Amino acid sequence: MKVGDLVKVHLKLGQQTVGIVVDVKEHGVFETIHHVIVKNGSGRLIHAMPQDVEVISASGRLGCQ
Numbered sequence: 001m002k003v004g005d006l007v008k009v010h011l012k013l014g015q016q017t018v019g020i021v022v023d024v025k026e027h028g029v030f031e032t033i034h035h036v037i038v039k040n041g042s043g044r045l046i047h048a049m050p051q052d053v054e055v056i057s058a059s060g061r062l063g064c065q
Contacts, residue, residue, distance in 0.1 A: 001036065001050070004059030009038050010052045018056065019046065 001007070005021045019040035027034045036053050038046045 001033065001053065001055055002059065005055050006057040006059075007036075007038055008054045008056055009040075009046055009048050010054070011046075017041075017046065021053075 001021060001024060003021050003024060007019060007021055009017050009019060011017060017038075017040045019038040021036055022039045022045070023037040025034045025037070026032065033050045036048050036050060038048055038053065040046060
């Protein structure tokens with residue numbers, strides 16, 4: 001999972017929303033994903049745990065050339 005991926009986020013009470021990953025917070029010592037920040041269609045930022053996020057479409061960005 002990386003910035004720019006289109007994801008589905010599982011919210012409380014069985015709700016779901018779709019958005020784009022805008023930031024991935026990693027734990028420095030263990031180098032694992034701590035939480036993900038997703039911006040949904042209404043512009044709202046959602047802080048989600050990695051287990052609540054499902055990648056729909058990975059971003060096709062290649063590095064800067």
